[in-house]
Amino acid sequence: MSATSGRATPAIELAGVTKIYRRYDRRHFSTLKSALLQRSLARDLRPDETFTALSDVSFSVPVGSTVGVIGRNGSGKSTALKLVAGITKPTSGTVAVRGRVSALIELGAGFHPEISGRENVYINGIMLGLTKRQVEERFDAIVDFAELRDFIEEPVKTYSSGMYMRLGFAVAIHVDPDVLLVDEVLAVGDEAFTHKCLDKFAEFKRRGRTTLLVTHTLGLVERFCDEAIWLDAGRKRAEGLPKRVIDAYVGDVQKQEERFLAAADSTARQEPPAPEPPPVPAASGSVETSKSAEGRWGSGPVQIVDVAILNRDGQPVHVCQYGDALTIRIAVRTPKPVEDFAFGIAISGADGQLVFGTNTEIERLEAVSLSGDAEVRVEIDAIDLVEGTYKLDVAVHTRDGAPYDYHRLLHTFRVKSAIKDVGLYRPRHRWVFSGGVTIHARPDDR
């Protein structure tokens, strides 16, 4: 139960809701025949497989509040929204909604491509529960909101996808519902349109309407919602103040990412080195930076037995924050001592763009001898990379570059940042303003 349910009348109330989807993949003609001949229609309509999208989920949304639902893909967010919209029925449990519902789930779902925008607005409005007269009254507002005044007489099939979505959004929002359901639709237009949508949501809220919002844009939940609900694998994991719920969710995502990258790394490490580098895929031949596909190769006298990225506390990590101190630790084994050797590392972006590469030879470190087990550390004071996924190459090779053991793009780590700037490298910097310019820092959007 929601902590707020005692305070106000709920506009939406889910009690013990379970939704099991059935799959009917394996039905063939033979079953139609048997259905007809053996009168087993009822039995054949039983599913082959089931999938539990939601299990025993309860929450309530008080009238006038805005609640955000967050969670990974496939966690049941959209199913929850569809249940509230009445598009599907719960397998067990109850869903109660008070007032007229409008769902911004599939924008322009009812549009017919062959007829004009004007006619589609009418039909869509009527589908969403307006009368013809009501659509007439709101028609100008809808068209202006969608910014499609010049195109409204054209058939909808000539619209770009952005225009299509804008018109769908405009109609849905002008239905003026008591309860608005929004499923990740703010990606419908350019920046300006997004702002207009947000203004509309804010206006909604001021007028005491209820909104249930499903989104991956956590900043939106934090800024707009009175409360957040975190769904995970069909269950409610947390509910309450947006900030708290989001922090719990982000922490969990990070942990999961860490596990995922660790698993990918450990499989990469299993492969023994091949004598030759793998052939370069033809398409990437033109890109100078991707000299070779990922893999491991080398002649073998020196072998890399372990690669780890360590945080400040010496713990192996795969996810770090911008600016963290990191150490790359390479463990090597050399059965027969060698004197001609060098260690190298390289960091590339996810698309193969080289960010930084160096080796002991380049940095004028004189190799003397290497034997038995040894450990090499590259200590980085601060990882000044923008948010994203990066690949790490590590290598031991002769001074003139013939590889003993070369790990190409085998190790992956993620850099997280509160600031979503672009590119790869983020130099330490600050903005300084003087003269007739005033700029304030905005609250954190995450």
Add this chain to the structure above:
Amino acid sequence: MWHNLARLVRYRGLIQSLVARELKARYRGSVLGFFWSFINPLILLTIYSVVFATFLPNRSVIEPYALFLFCGILPWTWFSASLNEASTSLVAGANLIRKVMFPAEVLPLVSVLSNMVHFLLGLPILAGFLLYFEHTPDLADLFWFPVVVVIQLVFTAGLALLLAALTTFFRDIRDLLSHILTFWFFATPIIYPWNQPGLEPYQTWFKWNPFTHLAVSYQELLFFDGPFGQLRWVLLLGALSIVWFLIAYWVFDRLRDSYAEVV
């Protein structure tokens, strides 16, 4: 079920605009546009007249044959086109059923109603033919004409609901249906009169074939002179059609919750 059926009345605005949309979209982009509603039956009629007057001359002498044919083909086209469209209507309207709260039964009904509009648009042509052949039907008979149309509407609507519901589970129906309809067409007294000599063994079948009564009614009302002998049969069919519609609606209603998941 009764609640949903009552709700259907509230959706008449929606049904109306969807039928209008269907008709508008149908001929959008074609040169002749709406005239196709008139031309289609004419072309069909010409083909059948040529085939059954020239290549496969009919055994009984019915004059004018084209007019006789028209009386049966026009309602049949409405019937068969409705069912063909209705059977795929839920699948075709998947984005509506899956993504917005939408009364699914509206879709097959729109198929039936939009084809009914085509049928009604064909009537002036039929009237033109009647005038041309100086074949004016009885005014008393004309009173029954709308009754027969309504009976056909109820009967077709029931069948359309059932087919639409079942096709979502068995897509095979879509393919089977066109063949069944072809056979049904030839097994119904449309291109030949029911009392044609040599057809005596099939009278029982004709009696059990619901469309016989509709086709024969149209023929008797518009083509043949004399009393409307089919009246009691078609009224019986009317009564059964209402029951039939309710059963079909019940089935449709029972399966309602699964459409959003299977289409």
